[in-house]
Amino acid sequence: MVSTQTVPVEHMTAVTVRPKKRRLSWTQRFSLWGSLGYLAAFFVIPVGALVLNSFQTVDGWTLTNYAQVLSDGYYLGIFWETVRIGFISTTITILLSYPVAAFISRLSNRGVALVMVFVILPYFTNTVVRTFAWIVILGREGALNSFLIAAGIIPEPLQMLYNELGVMVGLVYVFLPLAILIQFAVMRGIDTNLLRAAETMGASKVRAFFKVYLPLSLPGTIAAALLVFIECVGAYITPALMGGQGNTMVAQIIERQVRMGLDFGTAAAVVVILGVVVSGIYVLYDRITGMTKLFEDNS
Amino acid sequence: MSSAQPALEVESIRKMYTEHDGVREVSLQLAQGEFLTLLGPSGSGKTTALMAVAGLTDLDSGSIRVSGKDVTKLPPSQRDLGVTFQNYALFPHLSVRENLAFPLKTQKKVKGRALSQKVDSMLDLIGLGHAAERRPKELSGGQQQRVALGRALIYEPDLLLMDEPLGALDRNLREQMQREIKRIQRELKATVLYVTHDRDEAMSMSDQVCIMNAGRIAQIDPPQKIYHEPNSEFVARFLGDANIFGARVKSKNADDYVVELTSGAATGLTSHRTFSEGDDVRIMCRPERTEIVPAGEEGAYVRARIEHISYYGNCFRVNGECLDTGASVIVETQQHSLPEIGATIGLRWAEESAVLLGEG
Ligand SMILES: Nc1ncnc2c1ncn2[C@@H]1O[C@H](COP(=O)(O)OP(=O)(O)O)[C@@H](O)[C@H]1O
Ligand SMILES: [Mg+2]
Numbered sequence: 295m296v297s298t299q300t301v302p303v304e305h306m307t308a309v310t311v312r313p314k315k316r317r318l319s320w321t322q323r324f325s326l327w328g329s330l331g332y333l334a335a336f337f338v339i340p341v342g343a344l345v346l347n348s349f350q351t352v353d354g355w356t357l358t359n360y361a362q363v364l365s366d367g368y369y370l371g372i373f374w375e376t377v378r379i380g381f382i383s384t385t386i387t388i389l390l391s392y393p394v395a396a397f398i399s400r401l402s403n404r405g406v407a408l409v410m411v412f413v414i415l416p417y418f419t420n421t422v423v424r425t426f427a428w429i430v431i432l433g434r435e436g437a438l439n440s441f442l443i444a445a446g447i448i449p450e451p452l453q454m455l456y457n458e459l460g461v462m463v464g465l466v467y468v469f470l471p472l473a474i475l476i477q478f479a480v481m482r483g484i485d486t487n488l489l490r491a492a493e494t495m496g497a498s499k500v501r502a503f504f505k506v507y508l509p510l511s512l513p514g515t516i517a518a519a520l521l522v523f524i525e526c527v528g529a530y531i532t533p534a535l536m537g538g539q540g541n542t543m544v545a546q547i548i549e550r551q552v553r554m555g556l557d558f559g560t561a562a563a564v565v566v567i568l569g570v571v572v573s574g575i576y577v578l579y580d581r582i583t584g585m586t587k588l589f590e591d592n593s
Numbered sequence: 594m595s596s597a598q599p600a601l602e603v604e605s606i607r608k609m610y611t612e613h614d615g616v617r618e619v620s621l622q623l624a625q626g627e628f629l630t631l632l633g634p635s636g637s638g639k640t641t642a643l644m645a646v647a648g649l650t651d652l653d654s655g656s657i658r659v660s661g662k663d664v665t666k667l668p669p670s671q672r673d674l675g676v677t678f679q680n681y682a683l684f685p686h687l688s689v690r691e692n693l694a695f696p697l698k699t700q701k702k703v704k705g706r707a708l709s710q711k712v713d714s715m716l717d718l719i720g721l722g723h724a725a726e727r728r729p730k731e732l733s734g735g736q737q738q739r740v741a742l743g744r745a746l747i748y749e750p751d752l753l754l755m756d757e758p759l760g761a762l763d764r765n766l767r768e769q770m771q772r773e774i775k776r777i778q779r780e781l782k783a784t785v786l787y788v789t790h791d792r793d794e795a796m797s798m799s800d801q802v803c804i805m806n807a808g809r810i811a812q813i814d815p816p817q818k819i820y821h822e823p824n825s826e827f828v829a830r831f832l833g834d835a836n837i838f839g840a841r842v843k844s845k846n847a848d849d850y851v852v853e854l855t856s857g858a859a860t861g862l863t864s865h866r867t868f869s870e871g872d873d874v875r876i877m878c879r880p881e882r883t884e885i886v887p888a889g890e891e892g893a894y895v896r897a898r899i900e901h902i903s904y905y906g907n908c909f910r911v912n913g914e915c916l917d918t919g920a921s922v923i924v925e926t927q928q929h930s931l932p933e934i935g936a937t938i939g940l941r942w943a944e945e946s947a948v949l950l951g952e953g
Contacts, residue, residue, distance in 0.1 A: 490649050491682035493669040495696035495748070505695070509686045 348562035359563035369547070369564065376544045377571075379458065379533075380526035383465040387522050390466065391473035392515060396507075398474070399481035406482075413471050425464055425535045429455060432463065432536075456538035464532035469525055473518040480514025520579050524572050544568050598661045600625045600752050600784035606645055606655030609808075616641045616808045619655070623752070623784055623801075628775075629813075630787040632795040633805030634831070639788040642805070643754050646786060647676050660751045675745030675753040679760050681737045683729035689740050690716070690725040696748045711747060718777060719743040735766045742774065746781060753778075756788045767791075771798055792832055796820065804828050821879060822948050824866070829877045829950065834923045836883055836940070837950070838895060838915070842872045850949065852876065856917045858894045864949040875950040881925040882946035885911065885932075886939040893939025897922050899932060913938065 318326065351358050363369045398409050416424055431437045432454040439451040454460060484507065492502035530545035537543070544564060551561035601623040609615035616638035623629050631639040644650040646657055648669035656665045664672045684692050693712045697703055703711060716722045719739040721732075729737055738758060745753055758774070759767045775798055778785055789795050795802050796816045804811040804819065804827075812819055812828045823829035826837060840852040843859060845868065852874060853859050860876070868874055886893050897913035909931060911924045922940060932938055 485680065485682065487678050487680060487682040488684060490669070491676065491678060492684075492695070492699070494647055494649070494672075494674055494676040495744070496670045496700040498670055501699060505699075506684060506686075 344562045344565055347558050348566045351559050359559040360567070362560060363563045363567065372542055372544060372547055373567070373571075375541070376527055379461055379465070379541070379543065380523050383462045383469075383526045384519050384523040386462065387466045387469050387473050388515060388519050391470055391477060391518065392511075395474045395477035395514075396481055396511070399478050399484070400486070410478075413474050416467075416471060421468060421531050422535070424468070425532055428464055428467065428536065432460060455536055456541075458537070458541055460536035460538070461533045461541050461543070464536040465526050465529060468529075468532060469522045472525070473522050476518040476521065477511065477514040480517075481511050484510045516579060516582075520576065523575065527568065527572060598625070599623060599658075600627065600660060601646065601786065602658040603642075603646060604656045604658075606642070606657065607653045608641055608645055608650055609653060610641075614808070616645070616805075619805075619808075619810055621786075621803060621810075621813070623786060625784055626782045627800050628778060628785045628787065628798060629801040629803060630789060630795040630799040631803050631805055632789060632792060632831075633811075635790055637805040638808040639790075639805055640756055641808075643756050643786065643788050646752075647674055647754055648672050649676075673751050675748070675750035677741045677745050677753075677755045677758050679757045681729070681741040681761075683737055683740055683744070685729055688726050688728060689721055689732070692729065692740055693744050693747055696744060700748055702748070715743045715747045718780070734762050735770060738762065738770055739773070742777065746777065746783060749781070751784065753783050753785045755785060757790070758787075759789070759791075759794065767794070774798070796832075804831060806831075821882075821946075823877065824950070826875065826877070826950055834880050836878050836880065836922045836924075838876050838920070839918065840874050840876050842868050842870050842874055844870060852949070854894055856895050856915075860894055860944065860947070862944050862947050862949060866949060866951065868949065868951070876947050877950050878942045878947045880910070880923045881908075883922070883924045883940055883942050885924055885926060885928065886941055888937040888939045890939055893941050895922070895940045897938055897940055899934050899936050899938060902931060902934060911938075 348359050349355055349357065398406060398413075401409060429436070433439070434451045434453070434455075436454075438454065439448075442448045443451065454463070488506050488510070489499075489502045492506050493499065497505065527543075528545055529543065530549065533541055533543040534546055534549075548561045548564050551557045551564070599622050601621065603619060603621040606619050607615075607617045609617060614636075619638075619642050621629065631642060633639055641650060645652055648664065648667060652665065656663060658664065659672055659674065669676075684695065687695065690712055693715050694708060697708050697711060713722070716725055719742060721736060721739060721743075724732060724736060729740065732740065738761075741758065742755075745755075755774075759770050762770060771794060777783075787795075787798065799816055801813055802816050802819050803813040806827050812824050814822070819828065820832050823832065823835075826835075829835040829837065839855045843851045843853050845851070848863050848865055849861065850864055850868065851859055851861050854876065862876070888896050896916045898916060899911055899913045901912040903910050903912075908925050908927050909929075911926065911931065913922045913924070914920070915922055916937065924940065
């Protein structure tokens with residue numbers, strides 16, 4: 295359904311209409327060159343260096359690093375594991391955030407302001423600190439296990455940390471606010487009269503949801519899923535602190551390569567492959583829906 | 594079900610949001626094919642009443658029957674109504690054709706070829722065959738309005754509810770759309786409950802006009818009657834300019850009254866409302882039924898001083914101030930030799946042109 299949408303007229307004109315040439319003021323020049331310089335210093339140069347690095351060994355220019363990474367079951371296993379955990383965590387995040395975002399989007403402006411404070415609040419603390427809070431809750435002697443045992447629901451503590459479950463709980467928790475915010479922005483623009491209109495035409499509430507609300511909210515949900523997935527795949531802190539031996543994710547491998555083996559070449563190749571995979575997913579999404587669609591209004 | 598069955602019966606419905614806001618004691622009846630308009634100032638409860646009929650607002654009390662069937666407890670999806678919303682509520686992710694097909698696909702009464710034929714003939718009726726594949730946002734306001742109308746009519750509901758459907762359009766387009774809606778309504782013999790705050794729209798389109806004020810019905814009557822025989826000062830003034838004078842009932846004989854104006858002049862008139870001798874009342878006469886006579890003349894009911902004269906092509910409008918009470922008066926006349934500004938004139942009217950209003 296989404297894929298059949300025609301390109302709205304505004305977008306085509308937005309591309310072809312160019313601003314008139316005019317002289318820039320000193321402050322404009324300063325901020326233009328300033329931001330370009332910033333980009334060069336903190337993005338283009340390091341990423342460029344990284345890419346160059348990935349094609350180098352002590353023997354000079356080569357594809358050895360890539361060959362090594364892509365032929366080694368260990369690396370491939372970790373790539374697969376990373377994508378799998380990222381996918382499951384993203385799915386859970388979306389399932390939890392969708393109803394929450396839909397609920398918040400129906401509140402009054404005051405209600406939104408109030409509830410959003412609680413959604414965003416975790417961002418005011420450091421990720422490491424927040425993750426340790428979860429360790430306190432989920433640990434063998436942690437709050438949740440103590441409660442479940444006291445309540446007689448389980449005989450002995452469950453292993454909820456240093457395994458896959460721990461990593462996923464951590465990832466979902468960290469990226470939930472992001473997913474809520476992105477979907478909220480789209481859902482807030484959906485006119486609830488559309489649902490009422492559908493009902494007067496004979497649609498049940500369920501049908502009105504699937505035929506009207508879901509398609510209209512989908513661009514936000516896909517964007518949220520995409521960003522959360524990218525973040526999950528690149529996450530380092532959460533799997534490092536909450537995962538076990540078997541739950542190594544890509545970011546940790548990169549860190550380990552650099553720290554232990556000083557093998558910059560292999561580490562760089564892993565980073566580039568990860569970057570290509572993530573960019574590929576983004577391009578795919580943009581082909582299907584168009585990121586720009588997010589910013590259309592639904593009125 | 595006989596065709597004599599009313600299309601809609603609303604029985605003293607009540608829905609109060611607060612102590613003052615909402616609707617109460619609202620009762621209406623619409624015959625099949627009738628066009629009734631709820632007219633009133635903003636906040637008078639028109640939308641609330643309409644949404645109650647649609648089932649989109651829960652009632653505190655009262656009952657609603659559509660074609661004889663009690664629908665008070667039914668959800669909107671089971672009331673067999675068409676509704677158009679003020680902002681059109683077209684589905685932005687669907688084309689014009691898909692918007693029109695939406696209710697048919699939902700109700701599953703027609704399928705396949707029959708469905709697309711129905712959509713095509715509705716596209717013809719609303720004149721949008723050339724724009725069938727466009728999205729709502731690629732249409733003009735008037736075109737969107739027609740899609741909304743078509744989508745509400747395509748499944749031939751027993752009753753069409755329209756909430757200020759032309760409110761977002763500019764003046765010219767609005768008048769064109771008024772005729773369009775009437776044409777389609779007549780063609781399909783649709784029963785319509787219409788909401789507007791524009792009195793010209795209400796007067797020109799309706800079989801019956803229902804004036805709402807502060808959540809209650811002030812009066813329901815056909816346009817001509819409600820204009821010339823309002824039952825209250827509120828209705829009189831809401832529908833147009835009105836000359837209103839204080840008076841007292843001198844004598845009565847069944848429906849025939851003799852009243853004495855504050856100016857001292859006496860006049861006879863007929864009223865079906867009951868007043869007693871000595872009651873304080875008011876007399877209302879429309880500007881186009883009020884006549885200018887020389888001030889000293891026998892039979893002038895009221896004397897006034899001319900303050901302003903404006904020419905309207907088909908008539909003059911004379912604004913003045915009543916000499917006895919200081920109330921403003923207005924006369925619409927085709928008479929060409931008018932006294933000058935500042936001159937004193939007499940006003941009178943034919944007995945059958947004036948109506949008695951109660952206090953308040
Ligand atoms: N959902 C609501 N909650 C509280 N008050 C409302 C609500 N909807 C309408 N009102 C109030 O009820 C009164 C009637 O509103 P409405 O039916 O929308 O009037 P109209 O359509 O004639 O402008 C207004 O005073 C309005 O503020
Ligand atoms: Mg309204």
